[in-house]
Amino acid sequence: MDQPDHKDAKSPVSKPVAPKRYERRLSQGTLAIIMAGGRGERLKHLTANRCKPATQFGGKFRIIDFVLSNCVNSGIRRVSVLTQYKSHSLIRHLQRGWNFLRGEFGEFIEIIPAQQQLSENWYQGTADALYQNLSIMKLHRPKLILVLAGDHIYKMDYGPMLAFHRESKADITVGVVEVPRQDATGFGVMTIDDEHRVVKFSEKPANPDCIPGREDLSLGSMGIYVFDANLLFSLLEEDAADPESSHDFGKNIIPQAIGKLNVMAYAFRDVVTRAQQYWRDVGTVDAFYDANMELVSVDPELNIYDSQWPIWTYQRQQPPAKFVFNEDGRRGMAIDSVVSGGCIISGAEVVGSLLFTNVRINERSYIEKSLLFPDVTIGADCIVKNAIIDTGGVVPPGTKIGVDPAEDARRFYVTEKGRLLVTRDMLAKLS
Numbered sequence: 001m002d003q004p005d006h007k008d009a010k011s012p013v014s015k016p017v018a019p020k021r022y023e024r025r026l027s028q029g030t031l032a033i034i035m036a037g038g039r040g041e042r043l044k045h046l047t048a049n050r051c052k053p054a055t056q057f058g059g060k061f062r063i064i065d066f067v068l069s070n071c072v073n074s075g076i077r078r079v080s081v082l083t084q085y086k087s088h089s090l091i092r093h094l095q096r097g098w099n100f101l102r103g104e105f106g107e108f109i110e111i112i113p114a115q116q117q118l119s120e121n122w123y124q125g126t127a128d129a130l131y132q133n134l135s136i137m138k139l140h141r142p143k144l145i146l147v148l149a150g151d152h153i154y155k156m157d158y159g160p161m162l163a164f165h166r167e168s169k170a171d172i173t174v175g176v177v178e179v180p181r182q183d184a185t186g187f188g189v190m191t192i193d194d195e196h197r198v199v200k201f202s203e204k205p206a207n208p209d210c211i212p213g214r215e216d217l218s219l220g221s222m223g224i225y226v227f228d229a230n231l232l233f234s235l236l237e238e239d240a241a242d243p244e245s246s247h248d249f250g251k252n253i254i255p256q257a258i259g260k261l262n263v264m265a266y267a268f269r270d271v272v273t274r275a276q277q278y279w280r281d282v283g284t285v286d287a288f289y290d291a292n293m294e295l296v297s298v299d300p301e302l303n304i305y306d307s308q309w310p311i312w313t314y315q316r317q318q319p320p321a322k323f324v325f326n327e328d329g330r331r332g333m334a335i336d337s338v339v340s341g342g343c344i345i346s347g348a349e350v351v352g353s354l355l356f357t358n359v360r361i362n363e364r365s366y367i368e369k370s371l372l373f374p375d376v377t378i379g380a381d382c383i384v385k386n387a388i389i390d391t392g393g394v395v396p397p398g399t400k401i402g403v404d405p406a407e408d409a410r411r412f413y414v415t416e417k418g419r420l421l422v423t424r425d426m427l428a429k430l431s
Contacts, residue, residue, distance in 0.1 A: 022163060030145070031144070034067055054089045061311060068098060069312045077108075080109065110204070125247035134233060138233065146162070173263075177267070184208035184220055190209075197263065285419065321344070365380060365381060367385075382395050386402045402420055
């Protein structure tokens, strides 16, 4: 969802100041735990065969690449990824693209599937997921534990947040973003005092508290938590022993800590300009579509071309993109679009769209404001507008998508905003 940019507004959290060397030392003593086991049901057919963190994004990446890149770029090179549902494509991606860290230097990205280590149940909540792997976490002897969600799109240096945690003498630090109040019902919403201490935490409230003096905004949780390691171990053991608990950070761990422990809020803002940074929860098909389409704009807020903060990923070895034919009505061209390696636009026109790896578009076809996932083939004489075509989809010649609303609704999934989600199975029925 869109996040407001308040460059001149007063930050709800004071600016952290710490030498980079201090931040690096904190990062080196931190174990990052990435929660990557969710079903991602609101993404509908996109997560029919993959979990949300494994979903493609931005032409060549997966969603989880952003949080992993944040860790590596922040100097955090001890990372555990907790998986559960439909994890095969995620595990394969991590094995192929994230095996470059050096174990002999104490660096790792380890994959921890749900193993029913302590009970016959799968993970019952975010806190239970960590509790079931308590022995693994203790083996690494971390000083701090950084708990992260694996399904958001953002670039963040975690060093200043770790420094803020230490300097404010916090027991728990929660990362927060400003969200429109009408959208805050889908977040954990925090109320803070003048010292930036969390005094109230409400999980997905019907009537969210606003930021004082800014009634249109609320403080939403990013799903990022910093804990002193020994404290977290104790909290997880206490929560596991409570039969009434949902074993969830947002519902149990954080609310119950308020008033007993020093729980602080860290605003996700630029440490220099204090402007709110880019952060997207791509939890619905419309939000996912919008976040991808933002990258097509001339100057997108998310800069994936930043050499100072690269987004690492696994990528297949592909030849350069190719545009062929230059005849009236049969000209290979792409305008205001992102085109990935291996794509061939053969006598077709692409406008305002994002093409992932190895897409083929045949002659006289027209693509507009659409996302074409890897290995999609568009036949000749097709029209595709305002659509997401999932991986490996083959659009038969002469097919029109996004032209006739009634026909689209009969054949494909239509979002609240009228975007179309098209899968291989849906296209196979057309053939």
